[in-house]
Amino acid sequence: MRLLGVHKGVAALLAALVFGAALVVSALPRMVESSLDAAARSAVGAAPPGTTALAVQFTRQLFDPRAMRTTDQVAEADAAWRALLPPALREVADPGPLYDFSTSSPILIDDQAHRYLTLKWVSGADRHVRYVEGGPPGPGSRTRVEVAVPAVAATEMSIKTGDTFRIGDLTAKVTGLFEPVRPADRFWALEPELTYVIHHRVPLATEDDLIVTALTDGDSLAGVELPILFRWLVTPAQDRLSAGNAAAVLAATEEFGRRLGKQDVEVALSTGFDRILGEYLDRLAVTRALITVFLSGLAVVCLGTVALAVLLFARRVRGDLLLMRARGASLARVVLTCGGAVALVAVPAAAAGQVAAGFVPGAPTAVARLGPAALAAGTVAIACAAAALGRSGGRRSGNPLRRIVLELLVLVLAVASVHLLRTRGLDTGDAFLAPAPVLLALAVALAVLRAGPAVIHLAFRAAARRSGAVPFLGLAAARAVPGAALPVLTLLPAVALAAYGMATAGGLEEAQRQAAWERTGAEIRVERAQGIAPETLRQIAHAPGVRAVVPAAVGTTVAEVGFGGRPATVVAVDLDAYRRLVAGSPLHLPRPGTGALVSPDLSAMRSFEIGWPARTTVTPAGTVDAMPGVAAGDGALIVLPGAPAQVNTLLIAGDPAAVRPLLPSGAHMTTVAGAHAEITGAPLTGALTAALRVAAAALAAYALAAVAIALTGGAARRAEDLGLLRALGLTRGQAGLVTVLEAAPLLVLTAVAGLAAGLAMPALIGIDLSAYAGGRHGAPAGGALLPVLPAAVAAALAAGVAAVALVGAYWGGRRGHAG
């Protein structure tokens, strides 16, 4: 206690460092974990319920003698399928049963008016509908059924209660019109066709087909001799899904599918749940891998900085401990005194850090729970080691052979782990690969420690030849700085990982922006399948707030090559005008050629015919891989030069609010901002970016602390030197500059090497972050050129750390010069 009282400053610094490290190490995983759970819920919640539901389907063909002739049998089947649910899936499944069956395809009821009817029975439908007219359908016979139609459909299709329709041998009588009791109920999301009339246009038709889905009596429909589609829905309850159980649920889903496949009845599982979970798990793996990388980096840097502080403390108390030894204290007693003093600071600080991290929402992971304790234990261990080894006082020169072996070991480990990472990928969840970036940074730090002195020596030789005293003195001191290893080993990984974090976060944003632009193809994109009238085009072009409009036609056709032709997407647009429109955006459009541009699979053709937008002969003049905003899928892509005669797409630069009121009905507008919001809106993306930023900031702060402590550690020696230099006529300003130059070479070298290592990491390690960039593959970590902005931000961060440290050194030097 007394020891701490005397060295209050160092003790307070140590406490602050341990507290900060415990807080970050404990809070960061919590923060991410909570967002992972939220992301799991949102991944399922954001998708349409029809997609996430597990639908067990069975189609009963005509004259199928087998079961499902009554609703009771259908209910029994539901219980049977649910019994097959593996436990992990049963835990997240909504226990409420929902099953339905309907005619497997709509039945024509009015040839003239293109009206179709689908008969459907849904379990528990009567709880969700309210009859605005008539009543529910009653039991029918083999030739006659009663139906109730949605009120909206009745209005649109002019159906009244009491109407009857002929469906082959069957007569359907309308007994009532209904509407949803609560339209927001999940029920209606799963049975949406009961709320509107489906419009459908077959190719080459001039009019839409109108399809209405009517509710009917279950037993009657089951008894009818028509192909019937039976569906049993198992809906996952999104609040029961978490990052922890997602993988098990996915496995259970697949197992459920296999179990269904073994049934006597030919049932199939139809769901998008597995795809959604799979995508989520991909993101989860990348996120966890990145967080592990940064946590291991943070651990190294925090422990390094804390070690520097502990060593500073040990140096301060060395005199007292030596005196204890001289007075007859045993080594164990001395170690206990030093370790105990540090424990008195570190343990409460680590505990306080963990408590403070408790205010961050999220479930504590193992790292969050054990990290602070490990940190405190490590701190005390370093103090004990420092007390035990440091009692001799003098600097021990390490065994050079051992040093070389150790350096080689780190190098080999770093290279091997990076190689493994490149070949296997970080998101495989292999925990041993996560420290690869840290190992890489440590290897670079060792290289700096090897090369640094040589560089400084060269600079010193140059300065010695010149007359200036300050560079000479500063570099001479830099050449002789003792104990630089630990600061470099701490600072370099900090700068490298901070730069990596900034580059990754920045690169991610850049990629998301790029992805948003590529989705829309212009600031605003308006599409209307029926075409856009020249008048509308003129109105939009002249609207205030609209800077430019480029009309285009985008559609599908068949390129008449080979026997069957090849499906192709055609884009007819004035490429010059389009390029001007998107100048300054991240989009790269093909250069306009002399003729049509085609995808590589068609480029070998001398010419071929297409039927859309007009029958024409295409003579390829160049190749094009993709057009922004156009999904060609597996088909070919054809870009026709020049403005199209028939316009169905507008590419607009300007204010979306100015365009929206001018849109004709049926037009669909997308904007870059909207697409970007959609991409970045995923909870995981925001959390990852925030976590990367927090980690980068913490790393920078600890890097700064490490430099400050390293400078403080040499303050006594420096003050002595400056005392002599002052007597020899060194000015205050010169003293500051000498101190700066003493610290600068290694600091700048370390910062530059760290920055370079950090910026090279995305290319070296190649974590595929495409899951975060709206599925845009190859960006940003896939070895592409590093985006300029994140690199600049990371460089500014490293330069900032170096600059703050050097300004501190300057003022420290001035203060060391007493006047």
Add this chain to the structure above:
Amino acid sequence: MDTLADLEARATRGGPVFGADAHILCDNLVRIYKTEGAAAVEVVALQGLDLLIGRGELVAVVGASGSGKSTLLNILSGLDVPTAGLARVAGTDLLSMTPRDRLRYRRSVVGFVWQQTSRNLLPYLTARENVMLPMRLAGGTSWRARSSRTDELLELTGMAGRADRRPGEMSGGEQQRVAVAVALANAPEVVLADEPTGELDSESAETVFGVLRHANRELGVTTVVVTHDPMVSQQVDRTIGIRDGRTSSETFRRTSSDGRVVAEEYAVLDRAGRLQLPREFINALSMEHRVRLELERDHIGVWPSVTGDDAEEETHE
């Protein structure tokens, strides 16, 4: 009664100014320190010290620990500023120096040698680099000139053979010899040395002092050595004793006609007529508080006060 005009005339007429031709002059020098902390205490390190040293002299300053020797040396080297009084070195008034003057003064007027060998040299520079350093700091000389001056000085101090060694690779005596070379680097007018042999064995001490004396004679540089070492104090022409922040005694040495060194110790009479009696004299006659003086034809007699009654009477008078 004098008129104001008379007084003015007398003031402007001037007489021989005190220490006008001295190379180092201290007149009534006072230095008061304040200790740090809540209970700040004032410590009077120098309380009206007078000192005159001529150009080219080699002078030793002796005194008990805490007598103010080092304070005096710090003031003379321009590292400390006196609280009051007058201090002039080589024509430079140390009280009225601007920071720029102070820098020039440290760079080219004085050289300094400390007691601790480690404080005199930068550990990471070789002997040669250390000697060159003051010339670099002063600037204005070519690399060639600096180099040849360095060689000269290392030759003078007998350290030419150790030029490329760092302080850690040299003995304490060698380090101090290099320190003397460093102090002489910019051809200062005065070299101040604070116990330069304090950490050395007698043999090394003799060598280092020999170098200082050699430099004094060869280069004519005024040298002031603060020392406890009788070997040193016995080898200089003049030893100045300091007691309680004042110069108390001076010992002159001359070589008599038969070759013997004769030392004569004098008490210092300051400009206000104050005199410090040697402590052993005071103790021998149990003198305290006051003494009786009698002016004789060629000396002043000092007698202890006789009795307490007398003292009583004198107080009432």
